[in-house]
Amino acid sequence: VVPVHINVxxxxxxxxxxxxxxxxxAKTPAWMADRLRAMGSNPKGNLLIDGSNYVMYELGQPTHCFDISKLAGPKIIVRRAMPGExxxxxxxxxxxxxxxxLVIADASKPAALAGVMGGFxxxxxxxxxxxxxxxxxxxxxxVRLASKATGIKSESSYRFERGTDPELPMKAARRLAGLILEAAPGAKVEQITDNCPVKYERPVVEIAPARVNAILGTGIADGEIYACLKAFQPDLKDSKPWKFTVPSYRQDIETVWDASEEIARYIGYDVIPAVSHMPMLPSAVTPQWAVGLEMKTTLAGLGFxxxxxxxxxxxxxxxxxAFYADMALEVKNPLSSDYQFMRQSLLTGLLKTLRYNLNxxxxxxxxxxxxxxxxxAEAGKAEEVHCAGLMAGAFPEGGFWQxxxxxxxxxxLKGxxxxxxxxxxxxxxxxxxxxPxxxxxxxxxxxxxxxxSAGxxxxxxxxxxxxxxxxxxxxFYxxxxxxxxxxxxxxxxWQKISKIKPVSAFPQNWRDLSIVLEEKHEWAELERSFSGVQDLASARL
Incomplete structure (x- = not known):
């Protein structure tokens, strides 16, 4: 038996x-590995690691597996870290x-940083x-303070920082145990512990239809509001004001204001009348905006x-x-280490989008x-609007018509x-x-x-x-x-229209010329030398 003590x-x-x-x-089943890849996670092949990640994606509740042979005691103590640990x-x-x-410790030392990452x-x-x-x-x-202080950002901390479902921990633990038992026939459950010193009670919000309509500025019928609340709580009694019990997975609903917002979202924001007394001001087209719109339209026409x-x-x-570190702008108070610097190029985001699509x-x-x-920059920082793109994989999409x-x-891409x-x-x-x-x-x-330079x-x-x-x-980028x-x-x-040029008086004629030059000469250098020749329509290498 592994005792579990909660000191805080x-x-x-x-x-x-x-x-x-x-x-x-225990190995990761093929179906689980495929689903993890589809979610953008790289499976490790170890069922204990991949199964824990799978349950987190499936239920939204992070879990962690400790090797009992490496736990002193063995014992689990949830406590605050001591100075110097x-x-x-x-x-x-x-x-x-x-x-x-907050740490998860064994009998002698911290074994994990609670909610952030396990110990090596x-x-x-x-x-x-x-x-x-x-x-x-x-x-x-x-959890958020610990993640920020240590600079460690994980899938686990991302979820714990935002609050998890209070009624989910044991369901997630049992789900992971079930997956392990399915994949490892020799496995056996020896102990189940649910230490819950502070029992969670769902909050109750009093909701009156008149109050909801006053907050939203609408005239929604009482029956529609009641039907919306009943979808969340099937046993809701139709006695006003309604005593709405908030589901455990909706930690964001705390007051009648929150419930009103949810009602509007459920019924449809279009029920809120759109009224504005703000005058419309004329807009001006800047060269950069016009160029950006033209470029977006052209790229969309090319299949991007x-x-x-x-x-x-x-x-x-x-x-x-390979960005220049000395030119990078660091964010003073980043949300996480993933957002520590401002981008110097659009490349990183496009590569992550490419990986997402290929997966x-x-x-x-x-x-x-x-x-x-x-x-x-000398003045502190410089901002510039860029347009970037990439292409990868089969081309063209759907194949050639033949x-x-x-x-x-x-x-x-050059074309x-x-x-x-x-x-x-x-x-x-x-x-x-x-x-670059x-x-x-x-x-x-x-x-x-x-x-x-145009890029x-x-x-x-x-x-x-x-x-x-x-x-x-x-x-290709x-x-x-x-x-x-x-x-x-x-x-x-009229400035965008190409000027009319007179048609050459000579008939079209192709010439195949053989020119021997030293290798140091480039095609661009040769092209510049004859690009201004009169009546020359085109030249190909």
Whole structure:
């Protein structure tokens, strides 16, 4: 028997524990691994780890497995950390605990940081034979403070910080134990403990229909409001004011104001009359806005889908994309380590979107995003709007009309850039003098518009692809600062129309010329030398 003691019931009102023996070598079933991949999680192959993650995604309740042979005692004590105590979490980076942090300890030392991450020295492995399944409820502010102080952000802390269902811990623990018993026939449950020093009682909110309509500014019938509440509480009595018992999984409903908002959402926000006395002011079109809209329309016509991502990135992502650390803007009070820096490029968000789509069975991905990028400047910081996109996988989507299908390639994207910049005088490709570090050397071009840089297009490096868990680096990417195109924008319609040129007096004629030059000469250099020749319509290499 593993005793469970809760020394701080105000921070841990419930702690469930199930002891299971005979789990050595338990492997993750194929169906579970497939579902984890579909949710964006990489299965480890160990049922104890993958099963715990699976239950968390399925029910929303984090669980954790301790190796009982590594617990001193064995015993579980939920207490505050003592001054000077250390903990080596699962990621292997030892941390010094602040006095007051909530920990799960054994008889001699902290074994886990409650609600955040388990300890390295009590973690399960392939040799683990007996485990203790933990499923508890922790005080959300305490978990958040510990996560922020240690810089550890996990799927577990994300959920505990926002509050979990008080009635879910034992259900989740039993679910995990059931999955283990199904996959490991030799496993056996030895102990079930539900230590609940503070019993949860569902709050009751008095709701009067007149009060709801006064809050929402509506005239919803009493019967509709009652039907909405009864959908949450089938045994609700029809006596006003209604005594509405809040479900345990809706910790956000505390007052009649919260309940009114839920009623409006359930019935439909369209019942709230739209009344406004604000005068409409005329809007002005800026060159950057006009260029951005034109670019979005063109990319959509080329088969790209627009996406939106956060402006924040992590240290890991910044290093993986070879961004300049000295130019990065750090957020003073980030929500987590995943949002520690402002993005210098749109690349990280697009790669995460690509991974999300590929994990869900997409064979062709063509996406773009228009957003702000940030960097340090003499004045403190600089913001600039960029448009970036990538393509990967089969091309074109659905295959060719004559049958067959190819793969997205460098020249496909290069051709699309030609289409995007068509009609812009002075557009050309040049060999980059200082290409971004995330491109593969030799497969990157700088786009020029007049004398200004109009961005880069190329193939991502193998290192970047590996850092984001892609099987290969057949990912082709472009990024364009809108300021370059805004400078060449023509505000009037007649300025956008190409000028008529006289038709050549000579008939069309093709010539195949063989020219021998040293290898140091590039095609762009040759093209510039004859691009102004009169009556020359086109030249191909």
């Amino acid at each position: 019931p105000d921070l841990c009102p419930r702690y469930g524990a199930i002891v299971v023996n005979g789990v050595r070598g 250390m903990l080596k979490p699962l990621d292997g980076q030892a941390i010094k605990l602040d006095a007051g942090m 020295y009590t973690a399960v492995s392939e040799e683990t034979d007996a485990i203790l399944i933990e499923s508890a409820r922790f005080h959300p502010p305490t 889908s627009e996406v939106y991502n956060y402006d924040f990135i992590s240290v890991k992502e910044m290093k993986a994309c 869900r069975g997409r064979e062709t991905v063509q996406i773009f995003e228009s957003g702000t990028v940030y960097s340090k 049958g067959g299908q190819g793969s997205a390639g460098f020249y496909h 699309m850039m030609n289409r995007l910049f068509s009609g812009k005088g002075g557009f050309r490709f040049e060999k980059p003098k200082n290409a 570090g995330y491109f593969q050397p030799g497969l990157c071009l700088e786009m020029k518009l007049g004398g200004n 880069y297009v190329g193939k991502l490096s193998a290192a970047v692809a590996a850092a984001f868990d892609f099987k290969d680096n057949n990912i 472009f990024e364009i600062p809108l300021t370059s195109m805004a400078a060449a924008w023509k505000p009037e319609f």
